Amino acid sequence: MQPIYVVLIINIIIWTGIFSYLLTTDKKIKTLKKKLDQLSNEKNR
Amino acid sequence: MFLKSLKIILFFLLAAVIYGAFLYAPLAKGLGEYTRVLYFHVPTAWITVTAFAVGALFSGIYLKNKELKYDLWAEAANQLGLLFGVLATVTGSIWAKMSWGSFWNWDPRETSIFILLLIYAAYFALRSAVEQADRRAALSAVYDLLAFVTVPFFVFVVPRIYSSLHPDPIVNTQGKIHMNGKMLLVFLSSLSAYTAVFFWMLKQRIDLIGIQLKIKQLEN
Numbered sequence: 494m495q496p497i498y499v500v501l502i503i504n505i506i507i508w509t510g511i512f513s514y515l516l517t518t519d520k521k522i523k524t525l526k527k528k529l530d531q532l533s534n535e536k537n538r
Numbered sequence: 539m540f541l542k543s544l545k546i547i548l549f550f551l552l553a554a555v556i557y558g559a560f561l562y563a564p565l566a567k568g569l570g571e572y573t574r575v576l577y578f579h580v581p582t583a584w585i586t587v588t589a590f591a592v593g594a595l596f597s598g599i600y601l602k603n604k605e606l607k608y609d610l611w612a613e614a615a616n617q618l619g620l621l622f623g624v625l626a627t628v629t630g631s632i633w634a635k636m637s638w639g640s641f642w643n644w645d646p647r648e649t650s651i652f653i654l655l656l657i658y659a660a661y662f663a664l665r666s667a668v669e670q671a672d673r674r675a676a677l678s679a680v681y682d683l684l685a686f687v688t689v690p691f692f693v694f695v696v697p698r699i700y701s702s703l704h705p706d707p708i709v710n711t712q713g714k715i716h717m718n719g720k721m722l723l724v725f726l727s728s729l730s731a732y733t734a735v736f737f738w739m740l741k742q743r744i745d746l747i748g749i750q751l752k753i754k755q756l757e758n
Contacts, residue, residue, distance in 0.1 A: 501560045
């Protein structure tokens with residue numbers, strides 16, 4: 494395999510990793526927001 | 539749903555940029571194989587300036603409204619600016635090693651980005667030195683605005699006053715972009731994709747700051 498393809502594949506893997514990490518963080522933030530909203534609603538009752 | 543589709547588009551856009559940088563775009567005359575770093579180095583430098591501008595904007599809003607969240611938003615933008623600044627320096631340094639034979643040459647472009655990174659590192663040093671939240675926010679907002687004044691000077695003016703080996707004259711003669719259509723397509727796609735990634739990261743940090751402030755509110 495030519496070195497340029499190796500570099501290309503490594504770059505794609507790195508980008509996929511960063512993208513997956515951002516997606517996972519997005520999900521975690523959403524869950525946290527929901528939990529906090531529930532907590533503040535319970536506190537306000 | 540709309541945001542989800544945008545994220546999927548972003549994934550494929552940046553993947554296409556990576557493919558384009560290595561296999562689609564032709565090489566620039568005089569730069570050879572090293573042209574490829576252009577599609578990653580310039581967008582990181584662009585994001586550095588954008589992030590510092592967004593940080594300065596939030597600092598200005600803080601000084602006007604005195605709402606603590608804007609100070610924290612400014613900190614988040616500047617953190618990302620510093621991160622992308624380091625990435626721009628590293629990618630530039632790798633290019634310098636390949637092209638000039640040394641990772642660091644104290645070229646005007648390298649020196650100016652180094653000083654800029656130091657100025658913004660001092661912003662975080664200042665923040666960590668002041669404990670009282672209001673005082674820290676006010677001091678760092680003023681410092682941030684002063685720091686941002688130096689950004690155009692160090693990024694755009696200094697490297698053009700002193701003779702530099704930085705390859706601006708090849709791809710950016712007379713301040714205009716002279717690129718082959720294929721190169722321009724990959725370059726502009728890369729700029730857009732990096733900008734989208736930056737705003738996505740910033741939004742996550744802003745959301746986290748909101749969560750942090752809400753937890754504090756619930757605790758009191």
